[in-house]
Amino acid sequence: MRPSGALFSLATLMACGAPPEEVTPTPTPTHQAAPSEAARYGEPLDAPRLLRRLSLDLLGVLPTEDQLRRVTEDPTALDALTDELLDDPRLEERFVHLLNERWLTRVDAFNLEPWDFGLSEDQTYPFLRSVGEEPLRVAARVLVEDQPWGEIVTAEWTMANELLAEIFPIQYPDGAEGWQVSRYTDGRPAGGVLMTNGLWWRYYTTPNNYSRSRAAAISRLFLCEDLLLRPISFESPALLDRESLNAAIREEEACAGCHSALDPLASALFGFWWFDLYDPTELSRYHAEREQLGVYYLETDPAWFGTPLQGAVDLGPTLAADPRFKTCAVRTFAELLWRRGVEVEDLPTLDALREGFVAAELRPKALLRLVVQGPEYRVGALTDDAPDEVAARLSTARLMSADQLASALTDLTGFTWTLDGWDQLDNDEGGYRVLLGGVDGVTVTSPLRDPALSRALALKRLAQGAGAAVAAADLHPDATTRRLLTEVSRDSRPGDAAFTAQLEALSWRLYAVPLDAERRAELETLWSAVLAESDAEQAWASTLSVMIRDPRFEVL
Amino acid sequence: MTLLLLGLLACVGSSSTPGTDTSGTTVETHPAIDPPHHTVQLSVDEALATVEDSLAVGLPDVLELHALYEEVMGHRELGNPGCPTYEDPTSTGPGGNWFDRGCTTDEGWTYFGNAVALHIIGVNPDGYPIDAVGSSASFQITDPDGEVFVGGGGYNLDRLLIGDGRMSLFGTLGGTYSYGAAEGWLKEGVEVSLFFDGELNHMGVGDTPGQLRIDGGVGRAEGQISFRELIIERGETMRLSGQIDLRDPSGCWFHLALEGSERPCGTLSAEGIDDQEACLSDSVLVGLDTLVDSLETM
Numbered sequence: 001m002r003p004s005g006a007l008f009s010l011a012t013l014m015a016c017g018a019p020p021e022e023v024t025p026t027p028t029p030t031h032q033a034a035p036s037e038a039a040r041y042g043e044p045l046d047a048p049r050l051l052r053r054l055s056l057d058l059l060g061v062l063p064t065e066d067q068l069r070r071v072t073e074d075p076t077a078l079d080a081l082t083d084e085l086l087d088d089p090r091l092e093e094r095f096v097h098l099l100n101e102r103w104l105t106r107v108d109a110f111n112l113e114p115w116d117f118g119l120s121e122d123q124t125y126p127f128l129r130s131v132g133e134e135p136l137r138v139a140a141r142v143l144v145e146d147q148p149w150g151e152i153v154t155a156e157w158t159m160a161n162e163l164l165a166e167i168f169p170i171q172y173p174d175g176a177e178g179w180q181v182s183r184y185t186d187g188r189p190a191g192g193v194l195m196t197n198g199l200w201w202r203y204y205t206t207p208n209n210y211s212r213s214r215a216a217a218i219s220r221l222f223l224c225e226d227l228l229l230r231p232i233s234f235e236s237p238a239l240l241d242r243e244s245l246n247a248a249i250r251e252e253e254a255c256a257g258c259h260s261a262l263d264p265l266a267s268a269l270f271g272f273w274w275f276d277l278y279d280p281t282e283l284s285r286y287h288a289e290r291e292q293l294g295v296y297y298l299e300t301d302p303a304w305f306g307t308p309l310q311g312a313v314d315l316g317p318t319l320a321a322d323p324r325f326k327t328c329a330v331r332t333f334a335e336l337l338w339r340r341g342v343e344v345e346d347l348p349t350l351d352a353l354r355e356g357f358v359a360a361e362l363r364p365k366a367l368l369r370l371v372v373q374g375p376e377y378r379v380g381a382l383t384d385d386a387p388d389e390v391a392a393r394l395s396t397a398r399l400m401s402a403d404q405l406a407s408a409l410t411d412l413t414g415f416t417w418t419l420d421g422w423d424q425l426d427n428d429e430g431g432y433r434v435l436l437g438g439v440d441g442v443t444v445t446s447p448l449r450d451p452a453l454s455r456a457l458a459l460k461r462l463a464q465g466a467g468a469a470v471a472a473a474d475l476h477p478d479a480t481t482r483r484l485l486t487e488v489s490r491d492s493r494p495g496d497a498a499f500t501a502q503l504e505a506l507s508w509r510l511y512a513v514p515l516d517a518e519r520r521a522e523l524e525t526l527w528s529a530v531l532a533e534s535d536a537e538q539a540w541a542s543t544l545s546v547m548i549r550d551p552r553f554e555v556l
Numbered sequence: 557m558t559l560l561l562l563g564l565l566a567c568v569g570s571s572s573t574p575g576t577d578t579s580g581t582t583v584e585t586h587p588a589i590d591p592p593h594h595t596v597q598l599s600v601d602e603a604l605a606t607v608e609d610s611l612a613v614g615l616p617d618v619l620e621l622h623a624l625y626e627e628v629m630g631h632r633e634l635g636n637p638g639c640p641t642y643e644d645p646t647s648t649g650p651g652g653n654w655f656d657r658g659c660t661t662d663e664g665w666t667y668f669g670n671a672v673a674l675h676i677i678g679v680n681p682d683g684y685p686i687d688a689v690g691s692s693a694s695f696q697i698t699d700p701d702g703e704v705f706v707g708g709g710g711y712n713l714d715r716l717l718i719g720d721g722r723m724s725l726f727g728t729l730g731g732t733y734s735y736g737a738a739e740g741w742l743k744e745g746v747e748v749s750l751f752f753d754g755e756l757n758h759m760g761v762g763d764t765p766g767q768l769r770i771d772g773g774v775g776r777a778e779g780q781i782s783f784r785e786l787i788i789e790r791g792e793t794m795r796l797s798g799q800i801d802l803r804d805p806s807g808c809w810f811h812l813a814l815e816g817s818e819r820p821c822g823t824l825s826a827e828g829i830d831d832q833e834a835c836l837s838d839s840v841l842v843g844l845d846t847l848v849d850s851l852e853t854m
Binding site for chain 1: 580587588589590591594634635657669692693700706708709710730731744747748749771772773775780781782784801803806807808809827
């Protein structure tokens with residue numbers, strides 16, 4: 001059997017097998033000499049650039065000058081710095097955005113709008129983000145508190161802010177502000193994100209779907225099994241009503257392959273069944289009395305891949321106990337941080353990560369640490385003898401995501417791009433999230449991995465705005481603190497020591513790369529050309545804009 | 557490649573019991589997932605009392621709800637635009653489609669949301685007299701006293717006179733409804749997902765027992781109950797068969813499988829307790845009797 005045939009058989013076997021057994025594939029036979037370790041994993045980034053990648057991935061900001069100095073003086077300081085980053089409170093916000101690339105709940109539209117709840121139109125953006133972030137915030141809180149990862153599907157609490165506390169039946173801490181651990185008061189069982197309105201507003205079901213799309217979402221998000229990718233072939237019978245559809249699903253082998261697992265899982269989700277898809281009361285409350293409707297609609301009792309469930313109350317704990325849940329967490333973390341899909345060749349690494357994750361009692365920070373310590377994360381270049389497979393698989397240069405650009409530039413320059421209360425880098429109603437390479441969660445579900453014209457255009461405007469803002473602020477005569485232009489005044493000119501020191505500092509801060517003579521000359525020429533037509537502030541604004549648009553800035 | 561990988565990745569991982577299958581593939585098995593074992597919090601007596609309390613005010617009645625809706629919409633302000641704004645501004649009755657983000661009539665009624673409702677009385681294509689009501693809605697209507705009628709969901713009920721005094725019916729009532737100024741099941745609010753079908757005797761007169769099947773659930777402050785093919789057979793006496801379930805505060809369910817006798821008795825089961833014979837009070841029959849009476853009147 002050819003290797004690919006064996007893999008196909010194995011995939012089919014696993015796709016159809018009901019019990020959650022696990023299989024480690026036979027190592028792929030090969031007649032070629034195995035590549036060396038260096039060729040297989042590439043060469044890692046140097047310590048400053050690796051710190052830069054870590055800081056952007058974990059916190060969404062560039063490393064400070066002090067952090068860069070520490071790893072320059074002692075590259076082994078990277079481990080301690082990694083721990084510091086993992087303990088930084090900004091990790092929570094960053095993880096919300098990172099995980100959204102997988103869970104896709106930060107969307108620009110739900111079935112309901114603010115006015116349905118008596119909110120004003122200018123609350124649309126916070127309304128959308130509050131609802132969409134609810135499940136992500138639960139996961140992020142589990143992460144920063146380093147609770148066992150299973151908590152994300154078993155917690156008896158949710159995360160809410162003031163807005164959610166106003167529109168949902170939620171008990172929110174008195175006098176608190178912002179995102180807080182909160183509790184639903186409508187009798188829904190414990191189940192972490194599985195029991196959040198935010199998840200099911202995003203993954204809604206329709207009167208003819210009977211929660212199956214939601215069951216498929218659970219499989220995709222928490223087991224990393226996308227049922228829609230299973231190959232099926234069947235002759236379409238006349239499916240005009242619920243009874244004939246259910247009969248076909250049971251009797252057609254091609255249907256049963258998925259639906260034998262999907263429908264019993266869907267049957268556990270009817271507490272979120274809505275009789276009006278646009279009614280605020282229906283969509284806000286959990287409907288315990290509907291938990292058993294799956295038996296009526298789907299003609300099946302709730303079950304988890306063959307294991308009977310009493311209902312929604314069993315869903316989270318059973319999911320957490322499924323070995324695939326742990327494996328999926330490892331894969332999810334790896335893909336998000338490697339910035340690529342995993343391939344067959346990654347399986348040994350994933351297996352090792354999983355072992356470490358289990359040994360750490362499923363603590364998510366331990367998993368993050370393991371992932372970022374691995375060569376797949378740290379790779380910065382290929383060796384000359386790297387085989388084509390390695391070159392195609394490894395991601396040596398990674399584009400900053402839209403949210404990383406936004407948060408990094410805000411931290412760096414103080415610039416935020418808003419319009420009528422909307423963050424223009426975080427929406428696609430009138431903003432540029434997708435143009436910058438982000439996901440909108442519905443039509444664009446994978447982030448941009450390669451440079452694109454639309455991104456270059458959006459980044460150009462962003463860089464111009466950020467450069468102008470920080471130049472104006474830093475060179476203002478009354479400025480008491482400066483963000484970037486710390487070395488120069490309006491009178492500094494190319495050739496001045498201060499001017500040179502400024503360019504060197506900017507290169508180091510923005511790219512974690514020393515300034516070389518060629519680049520310095522280019523920047524000085526640019527600066528002088530702009531000065532000739534304008535003034536020093538504009539010259540610095542333009543220079544900063546160009547430096548921000550430099551690939552060395554947007555690449556991790 | 558992606559597809560192959562998915563199958564593999566779904567299953568890769570270490571475990572304690574490796575083995576090898578005939579193709580040489582290393583197969584690692586895990587024990588079957590052991591779902592959590594809960595124990596219900598209510599005692600059997602408490603569970604039965606909760607079912608009785610939940611049914612004491614009667615089951616939600618589509619006809620009663622529709623009548624209330626028509627009464628409330630009777631206070632609409634006609635005109636163009638009226639209050640609320642009807643799709644057909646020339647309409648004068650309570651039926652039809654309306655949408656409004658909040659308007660208040662001179663009389664003091666405030667309408668917010670949207671709804672479409674209809675009531676058809678006529679003859680269906682097969683020649684049977686028919687009485688059908690239906691609605692799909694998402695509204696909050698505040699009366700002049702400040703009581704809010706909340707409706708979100710939909711209902712329909714089709715009743716046909718099919719000869720010999722027999723009536724065939726089917727219907728659905730699903731959604732969230734409450735109105736503090738109402739009496740009975742609607743007063744404290746209810747979340748409902750009921751499905752009806754059956755054959756009854758028009759005005760309760762007939763030689764053959766009427767039969768009504770109910771599926772679905774009802775949730776209110778007292779508790780959440782659910783019916784699984786509950787058959788109400790009403791002749792000289794009333795008999796119940798099928799299953800009535802009650803949700804325990806733990807999230808588990810009690811199941812009462814009724815035996816179809818003249819008393820509402822059957823076998824009660826739940827996680828963590830032994831199966832046992834149990835009976836509901838006969839008062840439960842009264843509430844169901846009231847519902848059947850309502851449905852039979854056309």
